[in-house]
Amino acid sequence: MRILLVGAGGVGSAFTAIAARRHFFELIVVADRDEARSVKAVAALQDSRFTAAAVDASGAAAVSALCREHSITHVMNAVDPRFVMPIFEGALDAGADYLDMAMSLSQRHPTEPHARVGVKLGDEQFALSPQWESAGQLALVGMGVEPGLSDVFARYASDHLFSHIDELGTRDGANLAVHDEDGNEIFAPSFSIWTTIEECLNPPVIWERSRTTGVGPEGGWYTTPPFSEAEVFDFPEGIGEVECVNVEHEEVLLMPRWVDAERVTFKYGLGEEFIGVLRTLHTLGLDSTEKVKVGGVEVSPRDVVAACLPDPATIGPRMTGKTCAGLWVTGTGKDGAPRSTYLYHVVDNEWSMREYGHQCVVWQTAINPVVALELIAAGTWSGTGVRGPEAFDAQPFLDLLTAYGSPWGIREHPILR
Structure with a gap:
């Protein structure tokens, strides 16, 4: 498994600290718009499996290009939801599987915002599920702590x-x-x-x-x-x-x-x-x-x-x-x-x-996608299309979360x- 982690902020840095103690991946490319943050996160680990890069996550082409450069198999989105769709689409274009912790943004109902839904969270992603299925790729969405x-x-x-x-x-x-x-x-x-x-x-x-x-x-x-x-x-x-x-x-x-x-x-x-x-x-x-x-x-x-x-x-x-x-x-x-x-x-x-x-809120958010990626690497969780965590057997996840030392x-x- 070769992972592109987009975002080296609080959650992204906590993700690297947790993942560094595991052995299910070959490479994690830590990428951020501010490359200095990527370099700092990688330097703190002193682990040759991690490398730093810069990426403008507002463009799908930039994400796709970075995936191809490093032969990425899985994209981990650790930035705020404004950037969900370009990262999501960049992973699809590059042939990589995808995980995020927050889904594509909603839009209020134009006339009754406090009674009826407009564009719902994740609607843009679920609309592309057929493309992910036909490509044989998995997009695991909402895999943080909440959601997740x-x-x-x-x-x-x-x-x-x-x-x-x-x-x-x-x-x-x-x-x-x-x-x-x-x-x-x-x-x-x-x-x-x-x-x-x-x-x-x-x-x-x-x-x-x-x-x-x-x-x-x-x-x-x-x-x-x-x-x-x-x-x-x-x-x-x-x-x-x-x-x-x-x-x-x-x-x-x-x-x-x-x-x-x-x-x-x-x-x-x-x-x-x-x-x-x-x-x-x-x-x-x-x-x-x-x-x-x-x-x-x-x-x-x-x-x-x-x-x-x-x-x-x-x-x-x-x-x-x-x-x-x-x-x-x-x-x-x-x-x-x-x-x-x-x-x-x-x-x-x-x-x-x-x-x-790392402080407890970002750490608690970051541990769950690490656990999910390990289950995917082992073949315990598998599938295609856009799916939420509920689509998979919960017992292996909860067992592994406990094995990580966080019951x-x-x-x-x-x-x-």
Whole structure:
């Protein structure tokens, strides 16, 4: 396996640190628009299987050319979703398989954005699935932590725990805090603010079987206003109660395609301060990606916001706490009795910094595509076309995740009568 990793930021660098401990690949080319970042990521590994390169991921031709130059078999996309389609199309053109952790961007419904879907997350990619199938290539989409691990949990729950699923509810939360040099807590998102703004301010998507119009999941998706349907969820391993709200996310677009359920949701524990900041950015127009002219220079307001905040890759030494990604499944168990189960994965920032030198959120995101690539290299996961993680057997993935030294957990919830 010869891998092109596009993106040497926080998640990309964590990906290389995790992959360096495994032996399933021959080469990883670490490529970034800023070649200095690629060089830095590779130099930290001192491993001859890694090499650095530069690439402009906004053009499919550049991605394809780099693939051909290095005889790449698999492209790993670790940049923000603006670049999904050129990387996706570049891999297809070069004859390489493809993985990403975020799917092609959505577009709001032109007249009813808080009720009806427009262009959904991943629609552009699924539209090209026949080309991937005819080429005999696999595009594994949404294979990070969220989306990604929760989708694996959905398949596991369907296969091993439940005979009927009422709801697949992804629930993510954390008790993370970032401090300045004087010990004061500061506002510093632990993940790409560009991506966070995109998913949190877009209308959240929900899927319900009762709304479907025919065979398959089509017609079952609808939208709500941002931050809707707030609930308090008690996260495990000392994180505790966090208020979660609806957020647009790929799980809701992926799970109904492969897993039977009555309803699919995604809720994120953002916290009151974070929601307030996002609402203010939206009110001021600072969430916009449309360029404005400032002093003769054209710049996107959202890019300015991202440039003003700390790089998520650098905040690890000043961050404390744990992050949890998981899936709350309700329905009927294999024994015929009502069941409510939370499948989860928790990472402690102190542990990930000590063991890998990367903060817990980017590390937790990066480990899942590494596990998936190892399963693909072994032939355990295989196929063609555009597929989500739910399309594959979950047990080998969860076994290998545990073998990597990062076990997952199950917690049963009381049944409310």
